[in-house]
Amino acid sequence: MSQPARAAAERLEQQIRFLLEIDRLKRVERQNILTDGSRRENSAEHSWHLAVLALCLAEHADAEGIDLFKVVRMLLIHDIVEIDAGDAFLHDAAELAELAELEAAAAERIFGLLPPDQGRELMALWHEFDAGASAESVLAQALDRVQPALLHEATDGVIWEKYGTTHDQIQAKMEVVGRAAPVLWERIQDIIGKARAAGRLR
Amino acid sequence: MSQPARAAAERLEQQIRFLLEIDRLKRVERQNILTDGSRRENSAEHSWHLAVLALCLAEHADAEGIDLFKVVRMLLIHDIVEIDAGDAFLHDAAELAELAELEAAAAERIFGLLPPDQGRELMALWHEFDAGASAESVLAQALDRVQPALLHEATDGVIWEKYGTTHDQIQAKMEVVGRAAPVLWERIQDIIGKARAAGRLR
Numbered sequence: 001m002s003q004p005a006r007a008a009a010e011r012l013e014q015q016i017r018f019l020l021e022i023d024r025l026k027r028v029e030r031q032n033i034l035t036d037g038s039r040r041e042n043s044a045e046h047s048w049h050l051a052v053l054a055l056c057l058a059e060h061a062d063a064e065g066i067d068l069f070k071v072v073r074m075l076l077i078h079d080i081v082e083i084d085a086g087d088a089f090l091h092d093a094a095e096l097a098e099l100a101e102l103e104a105a106a107a108e109r110i111f112g113l114l115p116p117d118q119g120r121e122l123m124a125l126w127h128e129f130d131a132g133a134s135a136e137s138v139l140a141q142a143l144d145r146v147q148p149a150l151l152h153e154a155t156d157g158v159i160w161e162k163y164g165t166t167h168d169q170i171q172a173k174m175e176v177v178g179r180a181a182p183v184l185w186e187r188i189q190d191i192i193g194k195a196r197a198a199g200r201l202r
Numbered sequence: 203m204s205q206p207a208r209a210a211a212e213r214l215e216q217q218i219r220f221l222l223e224i225d226r227l228k229r230v231e232r233q234n235i236l237t238d239g240s241r242r243e244n245s246a247e248h249s250w251h252l253a254v255l256a257l258c259l260a261e262h263a264d265a266e267g268i269d270l271f272k273v274v275r276m277l278l279i280h281d282i283v284e285i286d287a288g289d290a291f292l293h294d295a296a297e298l299a300e301l302a303e304l305e306a307a308a309a310e311r312i313f314g315l316l317p318p319d320q321g322r323e324l325m326a327l328w329h330e331f332d333a334g335a336s337a338e339s340v341l342a343q344a345l346d347r348v349q350p351a352l353l354h355e356a357t358d359g360v361i362w363e364k365y366g367t368t369h370d371q372i373q374a375k376m377e378v379v380g381r382a383a384p385v386l387w388e389r390i391q392d393i394i395g396k397a398r399a400a401g402r403l404r
Contacts, residue, residue, distance in 0.1 A: 005385070009389075011261075012259075012385055012389060015258045016389075018258065020237055020356055023237040025247075025250075026243065026247045026251075027236065034225055034229065042247065044250045045227075045246035048250035048253070048278065051250070051253060051274075051278050052224060055275060055278065055279075055324075056217045057214075057217060059213075060210060060214065069271040069274070072253075072274060072278075076253050077254065118258060150218060154222055183207070184214070186211070187211075
């Protein structure tokens with residue numbers, strides 16, 4: 001085997017270790033359920049759904065010149081840290097700070113399985129998503145809020161009711177949607193208003 | 203509401219109908235199982251996995267100047283037709299022709315839920331994937347073969363054995379990998395050789 005071929009084969013083994021490791025995201029369960037109510041959603045299929053949301057809904061973004069591929073890449077990898085840290089549905093500040101530490105360590109471990117250049121690239125994308133400072137990360141975070149809200153609407157808000165979610169908690173989570181896309185914000189306000197009227201949100 | 207705002211809101215309702223409809227892909231089960239053997243994979247999480255494979259493995263593609271975002275978009279939407287047509291593990295020509303008809307009708311119905319311009323765009327991507335004529339679709343198809351092979355290797359080929367898969371059937375399916383990326387082809391040949399030696403492939 002030539003030297004470049006050997007280098008490619010070695011990179012491939014690192015990439016495969018990463019790709020098999022992230023298979024575990026298919027076993028991380030989220031709070032929300034599928035549209036037919038049959039079971040909870042997992043974080044891998046959630047990530048897929050979000051990426052398709054981005055393809056369909058990016059046109060509603062308020063910001064101009066958004067790099068849509070970057071939004072999609074962020075959404076594809078943003079939940080991988082949950083393999084170690086789990087999916088959290090938290091509103092408590094101390095718990096959120098602890099979670100942030102767990103997630104940072106998870107990112108180091110999991111993206112660190114890749115060849116260093118690729119690991120750094122995905123790590124930078126993950127940090128960008130998390131920081132929510134760029135137009136791309138604002139849109140990605142907004143879609144990450146919009147998708148479960150659509151599933152909650154399709155399943156009559158039973159999960160919000162089950163977990164005793166309050167109107168203020170949801171509004172705080174949705175704030176980024178207002179910054180990202182006014183049309184989506186209006187739609188989400190409609191969902192929240194109806195859920196409140198139906199007694200699903202405290 | 204202004205006329206542009208009303209038009210955006212109407213488009214959004216069509217987009218939401220499509221996005222809720224494709225939630226059903228999370229309930230389409232594939233033959234292969236997760237790396238821990240706990241259950242069968244579904245087509246939504248499979249599509250997510252493939253998109254991340256593309257981000258990590260595109261560098262091994264033989265073709266130059268590949269539009270990676272197009273590859274990712276194809277992989278995100280290529281299995282949506284299975285909502286109506288199911289996931290098939292077929293080698294029979296007559297059954298494959300019948301399946302192709304079912305899938306074409308499914309694409310019309312499901313992509314037809316979107317605003318016409320977006321529906322046409324995703325339909326064109328789906329056709330391009332299916333035809334396998336462009337460099338992007340060759341790479342996308344190859345990754346769609348490589349991912350289950352990696353899961354089969356991780357689970358000791360039990361599914362190949364369970365379904366009585368033959369060496370010739372697998373080699374025919376893998377042909378596109380050879381055209382897409384020699385490094386991936388070598389790795390897949392290694393997987394197949396070991397599965398054969400272990401008696402997992404007839």
